[in-house]
Amino acid sequence: MTETVIDRVRGVMDAASLSQAAFAERVGLSPDKLSKSLSGVRRFSSLDLARIAEATGTTVDYLLGGREPVRPRSAARSGGAVAEGARWAEIEAIACRFQNAYDVLDLLGRPRAIPDLPQPRPELERYVDQGERLAADFTEHLARQGAEAPAGMDLPALTRLLADHCGIDVALVDLPAQAALSGATWQSDAFRIVLLATTQEWTRARFTLAHEVGHLLARDAQDLRADAVPQPGRQKDCTEVRANVFAAHFLMPEPEVRAVWKRTVADRNAPTDAELSELVVAFKVSPSALAARLHRIGLLDTARRDRLRGFTTEICHVLAGRLDDHYRHRAESAVARPPLVPMAELHAAYEAGETTLRPLAAYLDRTVDDLRAILEPSRAPRALPEDEKGDPVFQP
Secondary structure (H helix, E strand, O other): OOOOHHHHHHHHHHHOOOOHHHHHHHHOOOHHHHHHHHHOOOOOOHHHHHHHHHHHOOOHHHHHHOOOOOOOOEEEEOOHHHHOHHHHHHHHHHHHHHHHHHHHHHHOOOOOOOOOOOOOOOOOOOHHHHHHHHHHHHHHHHHHOOOOOOOOOOHHHHHHHHHHHHOEEEEEEOOOHHHOEEEEEEEOOOOEEEEEEOOOOHHHHHHHHHHHHHHHHOOOOOOEEEEEOOOOOOOOOHHHHHHHHHHHHHHOOHHHHHHHHHHHOOOOOOOOHHHHHHHHHHHOOOHHHHHHHHHHOOOOOHHHHHHHHOOOHHHHHHHOOOHHHHHHHHHHHHOOEOOHHHHHHHHHHHHOOOOOOHHHHHHHOOOHHHHHHHHOOOOOOOOOOHHHOOOHHHOO
16 A cells, blocks of 8 residues: 555654654644644645654655655765764765755745756767867857956855856855865765865866866766866866866856956066966966966966965956955855755745755754754844933944
8 A cells, every 4th residue: 555644744743752742842833733733624834844854854845745754975076984883974974964954945946947058068078178169158158148258256246156157056165174175066866065174275276166067068977976186187087087177168268368368468588477477366276276277278387387386366366456355255164055046045035934954954953952942033123212322422
């Protein structure tokens, strides 16, 4: 006989070893409503099922269809042995926290939009050629969507671009320091997500993001894939090579590089340190990444390439008179934050009475009580009498 929602609710109720009245109290239902739902007179609402799942440690997906939730499995662990064991389990737990939110939104009829995106050209055999062409195709795709050119965007703007036009959610997370990972990515039919390690090396965060997007477009991340710091020119894995080539061409497309070079450099044969620093600032990449790109497209000789490689991002911003930008970018990549679109949808579902606070609290890695104190203050602050307000300039 086919198991029903009622059967599964009865099953979790039996496993909890509670009477029907005690179970109703635990999940916040009146005994009468629970009794009618269990007898088939009344249907369980999505909010009922969310409360039952919350109280019993299961999922709404299981209660509705008997399906166990999808869990990430490790794919290529580019971090090597350091990503094994407990450290890898911690990364999987972070991925699960976000994946659970997608499950809840799908069951509530609020699925994440997953548009079609370019894929590697099958006629291209070399992975280097695939990465270069994929970057061009992806940039053209964004232009057709009315998006701004991604070259030179800061990390928050690039994150919004990917969320709005590609259905790619980006989370900045505190990955285990011992794992020496810069990012991870995972995709399914229901979501695409990139996890970036928080870091003050903001140019690394931008390059890692582009690298992980390359993996997503190439369909390399059907299972959770974690990556060490990208090392263009040093990695032997062909999929890593393709992702690095994609990132370089996506962040520094040749037409834009040549155009900025022409506007910035007075003497092509003798670019100054300040002029090269202006290019670093314009494209928001590391000096070493820009040096390699300029050398590859024939704008920088070997001696000047090696000199630029020796610069730091901070020094380039000093020479360009843009040190404040450097500190702002560093702050933007150093603080953990979840993707905004799923968070907004979970909050909207809660406000509409479709679910409890539990999914949003889990998504934000907060307790329900903490979140309720923020969203449901017990009382409004008392207004000060007119004669007690004082000068607003001196209000704390």
